[in-house]
Amino acid sequence: MRTFIFLCLLFEEFHVRFLVLTTMSTISLATEYRDVRASEILKQIENGEDVNLTDCRIIGELNLSEIEVETVPNPKYSELLESGFFDGEDLKRYGVNKDLKVVESNIKIRNSIFENDLDFSNALFNKSLFFVEGNFTSTVNFLCTTFGDFASFIGATFGDSSYFLNTTFKSISLYGIDFEEMWVRWDSLENSLVFDGLTYVKLVRNFRNLEQFEEADAAYYQYRKLRQAEKSWILFQKEWPWISFPKCGDIFMWLTCGYGVKPFRAFGFGGLIVLSFSFFYRGWPAISLRSEEKIDRICRLLPERLQRFIPTIDWPNPGISRLEPNKHTQKVSFWDAFYFSMVTFATIGYGDWYPKDKFRKWVMIEGFLGWLTLGLFLVTLTNVTIRP
Incomplete structure (x- = not known):
């Protein structure tokens, strides 16, 4: 028992000396100005x-x-x-x-x-x-x-x-x-x-506090671009490499809304999507006209001057067509395809045109891209016009 008490006292003394030495070392390491x-x-x-x-x-x-x-x-x-x-x-x-x-x-x-x-x-x-x-x-x-x-x-x-x-x-x-x-x-x-990235975030917050909103948007835009460039295209997992979805998402945000600070980029991206699908619908038998009268009425509303800018192309295998009376063949102009692509992208289809069975998935893709792009446009426009 006495031996145990002696060992406890010895350990306590050693512990106290250790704390004193540690404290003295810390004090000695403090910077002297x-x-x-x-x-x-x-x-x-x-x-x-x-x-x-x-x-x-x-x-x-x-x-x-x-x-x-x-x-x-x-x-x-x-x-x-x-x-x-x-x-x-x-x-x-x-x-x-x-x-x-x-x-x-x-x-x-x-x-x-x-x-x-x-x-x-x-x-x-x-x-x-x-x-x-x-x-x-x-x-x-x-x-x-x-x-x-x-x-x-x-x-x-x-x-x-x-x-x-x-x-x-x-x-x-x-x-x-x-x-x-x-x-x-x-x-x-x-x-x-x-x-570093943390300093970028501090600068953006600083610009907003000083009501320098354009400076804040520009700093945030460059910050996101640098972060996007740092991300790899391929994510290497245990067995198989995968495409980096975060990087793809950043690129999509860059194209559509400038990372949330450039709302009018949505018009350029949306126009590219609409034109791309217009040529796709025009070049392939993708959709059919449900009502000739409706599409004729819409086409008459198009300015004649605007139609002159689009060359007349005789596609051998059109993607959409207009059903003519007394005929079972269909003829489609570029404006027919453009009209269908536009209403599909804006998700406001009038029902006069409809996709053929094999091409419904492409119409769904364009509709989804349109819904997403328009949503990002509204959110970004609100973000840059209504400041806190």
């Missing part, structure tokens, strides 16, 4: 020296307007002025300067905390800029800035508003960033952006 004044960084930039900092706490406002460097004319200023919507006073009030400050320094600041505002607006960075895993606790301003080289904000956290309006990027990485509110135009990011 050293304080660096913003004025020191600005002085390096003013002298054209490279900035390379890691695990720092930046004290003071990092504002390029406080230093004197070479300047060049700001093309955005002239562009906005010539648009006629702004005058010089308006641009000055919005923070758009006539000149850009040229920064020749290679700036790399990693895993650091920015205690105050960062204002790198109206600047031209000729070399790369790295703010990897930076923690920006206040406002970040890159208004009217041009990045001539790669800009990286990988893993950065923007605690307050960040401004990238009228900014030009050569290549920028926003992989794994977190932000509250980012003012940016999608067209400046579209062809130069490197980031």
